[in-house]
Amino acid sequence: MIPAAFDYARPTTVDEALRALADGGEDAKILAGGQSLIPVMRLRLAAPAMVVDLTRVTELRGVRDDGDALAIGAMTTHSDVIADPLIRESAPLIAQATETVADRQVRHRGTFGGALAHADPAGDLPAVALALDAEFVLAGPGGRRTVPARDFFVDYLTTALAEDELLVEVRVPKLEGSWGMHYEKFNRVAQAWSIVAVAAAVRRENGHIAEARIGLTNMGPTPLRATATEQALAGADAGEAAIAEAARHAAEGTAPSDDLNARADYRAHLAEVLTRRAVTAAVGL
Amino acid sequence: MTAVEDRPVTAGPAKEVGQARKRKEDARLITGKTTWTDNMVLPGMLHLAVVRSPVAHAKLGTIDVEAARSAPNVVAVFTGRDLAEEQGSIPCAWPVTPEMVNPGHPSVAVDEVNHVGEAVAVIVARSKTAAQDAVELVDVDYDPLPVVLDMDRALADGAALTHDHVASNESFRWIFDAGEAGTGSSTDEAFANADVVVSRRFVQQRLIPAFMEPRSTVVQPQGDNYTMWSSTQVPHILRIMLAMTTGVPEHKLRVIAPDVGGGFGGKLQVTPEEVITLLVAKRLGKPVKWTETRSESLMSAHHGRDQIQYVDIAADREGNVLGLKVHILADMGAYLRLVTPGVPILGAFMFPAIYKFPAYRFDCQGVFTNKTPTDAYRGAGRPEATFAIERIMDELAVELDMDPLELRRRNWINAEEFPFTTVAGLEYDSGDYEQATQQALELLGYDELREEQRRRRESNDPVQLGIGFSTFTEMCGLAPSRVLGSLSYGAGGWEHASIRMLPTGKVEVITGSTPHGQGHETAWSQLVADELGVPFEDIEVLHGDTAISPRGLDTYGSRSLVVGGAAVVNASQKVVAKARTVAAHLLEASEDDLQFESGTFSVRGTPGSGVSIQEIALATFAAHNFPEGVEPSIDADATFDPVNFSFPHGTHICAMEVDTETGMVSIRKYACVDDVGKIVNPLIVEGQVHGGLAQGIAQALYEEAVYDEDGNLTTGTFVDYLVPSAADLPHFDTGNTVHEAPGNPIGAKGVGEAGCIASTPAVVNAALDAVRHLGVSDILMPLTPERVWRAIHRGGDGGDRATAGTNAYGGAQTETTAGVSTPESRLGGDR
Ligand SMILES: Cc1cc2nc3c(=O)[nH]c(=O)nc-3n(C[C@H](O)[C@H](O)[C@H](O)COP(=O)(O)OP(=O)(O)OC[C@H]3O[C@@H](n4cnc5c(N)ncnc54)[C@H](O)[C@@H]3O)c2cc1C
Numbered sequence A: 001m002i003p004a005a006f007d008y009a010r011p012t013t014v015d016e017a018l019r020a021l022a023d024g025g026e027d028a029k030i031l032a033g034g035q036s037l038i039p040v041m042r043l044r045l046a047a048p049a050m051v052v053d054l055t056r057v058t059e060l061r062g063v064r065d066d067g068d069a070l071a072i073g074a075m076t077t078h079s080d081v082i083a084d085p086l087i088r089e090s091a092p093l094i095a096q097a098t099e100t101v102a103d104r105q106v107r108h109r110g111t112f113g114g115a116l117a118h119a120d121p122a123g124d125l126p127a128v129a130l131a132l133d134a135e136f137v138l139a140g141p142g143g144r145r146t147v148p149a150r151d152f153f154v155d156y157l158t159t160a161l162a163e164d165e166l167l168v169e170v171r172v173p174k175l176e177g178s179w180g181m182h183y184e185k186f187n188r189v190a191q192a193w194s195i196v197a198v199a200a201a202v203r204r205e206n207g208h209i210a211e212a213r214i215g216l217t218n219m220g221p222t223p224l225r226a227t228a229t230e231q232a233l234a235g236a237d238a239g240e241a242a243i244a245e246a247a248r249h250a251a252e253g254t255a256p257s258d259d260l261n262a263r264a265d266y267r268a269h270l271a272e273v274l275t276r277r278a279v280t281a282a283v284g285l
Numbered sequence B: 001m002t003a004v005e006d007r008p009v010t011a012g013p014a015k016e017v018g019q020a021r022k023r024k025e026d027a028r029l030i031t032g033k034t035t036w037t038d039n040m041v042l043p044g045m046l047h048l049a050v051v052r053s054p055v056a057h058a059k060l061g062t063i064d065v066e067a068a069r070s071a072p073n074v075v076a077v078f079t080g081r082d083l084a085e086e087q088g089s090i091p092c093a094w095p096v097t098p099e100m101v102n103p104g105h106p107s108v109a110v111d112e113v114n115h116v117g118e119a120v121a122v123i124v125a126r127s128k129t130a131a132q133d134a135v136e137l138v139d140v141d142y143d144p145l146p147v148v149l150d151m152d153r154a155l156a157d158g159a160a161l162t163h164d165h166v167a168s169n170e171s172f173r174w175i176f177d178a179g180e181a182g183t184g185s186s187t188d189e190a191f192a193n194a195d196v197v198v199s200r201r202f203v204q205q206r207l208i209p210a211f212m213e214p215r216s217t218v219v220q221p222q223g224d225n226y227t228m229w230s231s232t233q234v235p236h237i238l239r240i241m242l243a244m245t246t247g248v249p250e251h252k253l254r255v256i257a258p259d260v261g262g263g264f265g266g267k268l269q270v271t272p273e274e275v276i277t278l279l280v281a282k283r284l285g286k287p288v289k290w291t292e293t294r295s296e297s298l299m300s301a302h303h304g305r306d307q308i309q310y311v312d313i314a315a316d317r318e319g320n321v322l323g324l325k326v327h328i329l330a331d332m333g334a335y336l337r338l339v340t341p342g343v344p345i346l347g348a349f350m351f352p353a354i355y356k357f358p359a360y361r362f363d364c365q366g367v368f369t370n371k372t373p374t375d376a377y378r379g380a381g382r383p384e385a386t387f388a389i390e391r392i393m394d395e396l397a398v399e400l401d402m403d404p405l406e407l408r409r410r411n412w413i414n415a416e417e418f419p420f421t422t423v424a425g426l427e428y429d430s431g432d433y434e435q436a437t438q439q440a441l442e443l444l445g446y447d448e449l450r451e452e453q454r455r456r457r458e459s460n461d462p463v464q465l466g467i468g469f470s471t472f473t474e475m476c477g478l479a480p481s482r483v484l485g486s487l488s489y490g491a492g493g494w495e496h497a498s499i500r501m502l503p504t505g506k507v508e509v510i511t512g513s514t515p516h517g518q519g520h521e522t523a524w525s526q527l528v529a530d531e532l533g534v535p536f537e538d539i540e541v542l543h544g545d546t547a548i549s550p551r552g553l554d555t556y557g558s559r560s561l562v563v564g565g566a567a568v569v570n571a572s573q574k575v576v577a578k579a580r581t582v583a584a585h586l587l588e589a590s591e592d593d594l595q596f597e598s599g600t601f602s603v604r605g606t607p608g609s610g611v612s613i614q615e616i617a618l619a620t621f622a623a624h625n626f627p628e629g630v631e632p633s634i635d636a637d638a639t640f641d642p643v644n645f646s647f648p649h650g651t652h653i654c655a656m657e658v659d660t661e662t663g664m665v666s667i668r669k670y671a672c673v674d675d676v677g678k679i680v681n682p683l684i685v686e687g688q689v690h691g692g693l694a695q696g697i698a699q700a701l702y703e704e705a706v707y708d709e710d711g712n713l714t715t716g717t718f719v720d721y722l723v724p725s726a727a728d729l730p731h732f733d734t735g736n737t738v739h740e741a742p743g744n745p746i747g748a749k750g751v752g753e754a755g756c757i758a759s760t761p762a763v764v765n766a767a768l769d770a771v772r773h774l775g776v777s778d779i780l781m782p783l784t785p786e787r788v789w790r791a792i793h794r795g796g797d798g799g800d801r802a803t804a805g806t807n808a809y810g811g812a813q814t815e816t817t818a819g820v821s822t823p824e825s826r827l828g829g830d831r
Helices: A015-028 A037-041 A077-082 A083-090 A092-099 A104-109 A112-118 A125-131 A227-233 A240-247 A264-283 B026-031 B080-087 B128-135 B187-192 B233-246 B274-284 B292-302 B341-346 B380-401 B403-410 B435-444 B446-458 B481-488 B520-532 B559-586 B613-622 B682-701 B752-776 B785-794
Strands: A007-009 A028-031 A050-052 A061-064 A069-073 A135-140 A142-146 A153-155 A165-171 A179-186 A196-205 A208-217 B045-052 B059-063 B074-079 B120-123 B138-144 B171-175 B198-206 B217-222 B226-230 B253-257 B290-291 B304-315 B321-333 B359-368 B463-473 B495-501 B507-510 B539-542 B595-599 B600-603 B636-640 B650-661 B665-677 B732-737
Touching: A007 A015, A007 B080, A015 A028, A015 A050, A015 A165, A028 A037, A028 B059, A028 B507, A050 A083, A061 A083, A069 A083, A069 A112, A077 A083, A077 A092, A077 A104, A077 A112, A077 B187, A092 A125, A092 A179, A092 A196, A092 B595, A112 A125, A112 A165, A125 A208, A179 A264, A179 B304, A196 B559, A196 B600, A208 A227, A208 A240, A208 A264, A227 A264, A227 B752, A240 A264, A240 B321, A264 B559, A264 B785, B045 B128, B045 B274, B045 B292, B059 B120, B059 B253, B080 B120, B080 B233, B080 B274, B080 B559, B171 B341, B187 B304, B187 B321, B187 B359, B198 B380, B217 B274, B226 B233, B226 B274, B233 B253, B233 B274, B274 B290, B290 B463, B304 B380, B321 B380, B341 B359, B341 B380, B380 B403, B380 B463, B380 B732, B380 B752, B403 B435, B435 B446, B435 B463, B435 B650, B435 B665, B446 B463, B446 B752, B463 B752, B495 B559, B495 B613, B507 B520, B507 B559, B520 B539, B520 B559, B559 B600, B559 B613, B650 B752, B650 B785, B665 B682, B665 B752, B682 B732, B682 B752, B752 B785
Parallel strands: A007 A050, A028 A050, B045 B290, B226 B253, B321 B359, B507 B539, B665 B732
Antiparallel strands: A061 A069, A069 A165, A135 A142, A135 A165, A179 A196, A196 A208, B045 B120, B059 B138, B074 B120, B171 B359, B198 B304, B217 B226, B217 B290, B304 B321, B463 B650, B495 B507, B495 B636, B595 B600, B650 B665
16 A cells, blocks of 8 residues: 655754654654555555654664674664674674564664564564663654663553654664573574564573563563572573473563463463573573 | 497487476576566556455445545546446456356445455556555545354355355355265265264365566556556466456457466466456556565455365274265355356365275365455465375374384285276376386485484474375376366367468477476477477567467466466477478478487488478468468467366375474484376476475475464464475475376376475374374374474364464555554554
């Protein structure tokens, strides 16, 4: 289908982008890779009056070593994320999850920031950002602010971003110690979204699990942490039985939906199985 | 002596038929360097957008089109009432019984809408954008009526009606009883005397053909003549049907199907949009284009399958089948389109399959519901039949505690019994089921996989393995005209071809069988190259334009090669016969003394004499030196009407892994051996088998058109209607046996539908074989992980899926893609 008519701005700096956003008022939308926005505009589920295209804002692109964290520019494409040596080194979970996103064509246009700002509960990256305790740097007319992942994802397709703000970069803390990571995605065909997925990062110490961080994809309107499982794993033996036992709590506190891929009870079951598999792989068993 | 001199003197150029030629049409099709219908741009062309119903069943109140009419660049807006006088009804060419109820199918709804996506108004604008923008401005009053969705309930007493003006939701009831027809014995007696009776209810879910190129139509009026370009499988049928429904006389209408990007039966139709485009062009006297969006295509282009099958099989304790009873509810959807009622009837004769049933009864009810009409989809009727019989054979094997292959062997027709007349009255032409099966078992590595299955079972492995069979046959090469007549079909089944010999020695082949991706240009060139002895490259195949190829019945039902190709061969042979007369004249010899080899006529026993068919073509063009009383043309045409169908067969074996923890199924190995008779081009045959397998496997595992309780299609985008890609399909181990078809000069059997017909039951049987020991005896298609998991852990057949679409893309559904937005449908809406 054809989107409804809209005005279009293509700024080259963050400041210009913020001004264009302000000028556009409440019906302005940011366009990143367009892989989520353009389809909903074509289906006329969204009809913004003004589209602010960030593709020429070069300062938003690329991955920086920022001391104790990696800073991933919002406009870094999925394919650049996958190829980035810093990410491979310090946050392989991000690269692994991004490899499961859509197909090659989509990954060449879609962006890290766009996927997070879109906050699709079935999207793969929000749960990863949540599991890694990422921080979101937002720019607005009044300057910049930093929002932790647990506060960034507010509701279904809703984030802490105000209408006049844009996401500049995402800071992913470098993890100290011996961490293993794994993203376990469950979907029916190669290019499909997750029915449920689990992002696990596990720190091992002396044959035990010292710390586990587990993010759940599509187990509610926002990405969630499997807190009960994390607690059960802290200090647990790094063996199959303990992991399986802890994984049985994975769906606690979640609110998955019913849709044609899965009803809620089946999603809850999947969360348990996939958490067990993700943690087992992350531990390196 | 040199190597060259070593060659035997008689060796001509290698035969074209049998060579794995790369398809000559592919470069332009794959790179898009061709004119698809939507690429057509004509001076002054106007664009259409269709306003579609967001409700499944309602009386139409006022339709306020004023805002749309006065929108920028809008030229006109038409409602069903504006077009009521001219639009007639979408034709149904297959009234399967004299009493069949056809409610009539207006192209644009007039008084009532009967499914979501039905056209209620048409916008005509100077640009596609302007037309699309105005869609939202049309304000339609819908007065809701009860929605009929479930076939079992639709037939119950006191059921709400799909159409206000029909007496019930039954369109027809069609019965074939072998006992009454004299082709078998009484089923009642067979069942009364049986040791074992197994009864099952199978569901053929609703599918969407999902061709790659969306439908598109352009109409150009010139005086009282009209040229229509349309992305259709059936330009010839379309022309006749449009003439009969719209009153534009046949000789004033030219229909062109340019290159067409797939159809799978989905473009075997006379669509409302084709009628609308023609009528609007006629009214306004301007060229008009309509091109659908993918969302429109999924919700309003016809769907396929959708049957509930009640199947009973009777056997003795030793496993000899005694009788088969089939009762089918076939969902017509809201209307009857071109061959809607005929689809289940095409399957009626195939339920007995390759087995020697003494007794058979088939009983089919066509049922209306408030859903998109169904019609042909790859295999049309035969996949449904094959699924039912191959599934119930497995169920019978379980009941008898017999090996499923052993049961099949005991009952199938043996090689030496061909031709074999079945209990359904068909005469199967040729084949060897044992040979194909042996070969397929070897391709699969059957014994090893059975062994692994045993190990996994014993160790209680969370991943279980199963092996499923489908030893199928099908009837194709549609079709002997007399048979179609006996089944009340509105047309014949012949095909036409002509050959034009050009003065420079090049050849034009005109075929009435219009391709939409099958590779006719390549295969026909191979046939003609061998018949005429001209180079493959010197042959051009013309098709798809009623002004160039005036007679034809188009492409469907695996008919092109076995009917259309046969006409090409016959026409070629007529060319040779005519050329022989000319050659005899030029060589001053008697026709009887001439031999024709590798494109050259020569006098037998006189080496060095000779005239090529190209030289004869030039001599014919000049006509200076021509035999007395012979017209100067060696062109010829032929119409081939087959006396019988062709019956490809094969054995398909699927090995399936089932993750019992998640319900995820994945194909471990797939092997199939198909007998499609003589193979003209092995590459094309393999391609057809692969594509067919993909679609058959897709029915088993992925695809389903899901409606919610209000009649919205929730699988309204490819996010939810899952079409698998190469990444989701296994490697296919394919093979062939060759038993030529006696019914056509090529010896070929159809291959277009075989893979699609055969594979679905093999896949489902394999999954069930993996988990039957866990108490599972059926799982509804598609085998979603959730269904498989539920069947294993909660019992039953996996149950219906939740109807809500996934939340990706904000949960796009027909409610919203119909162009009507509700507060809930906005991005970030309340879901
Ligand atoms: C066929 C297909 C399959 C897909 N499969 C998957 C999958 O399996 N898993 C998955 O996770 N994703 C999947 N996606 C989505 C893909 O990851 C998208 O790239 C991503 O969701 C959005 O990124 P984008 O850059 O394209 O954002 P856009 O579509 O341009 O924008 C998305 C939203 O974010 C907002 N936005 C974007 N950037 C900013 C910013 N810097 N600041 C503030 N707001 C911003 C936009 O205004 C818009 O609302 C798929 C997409 C397609 C087309």
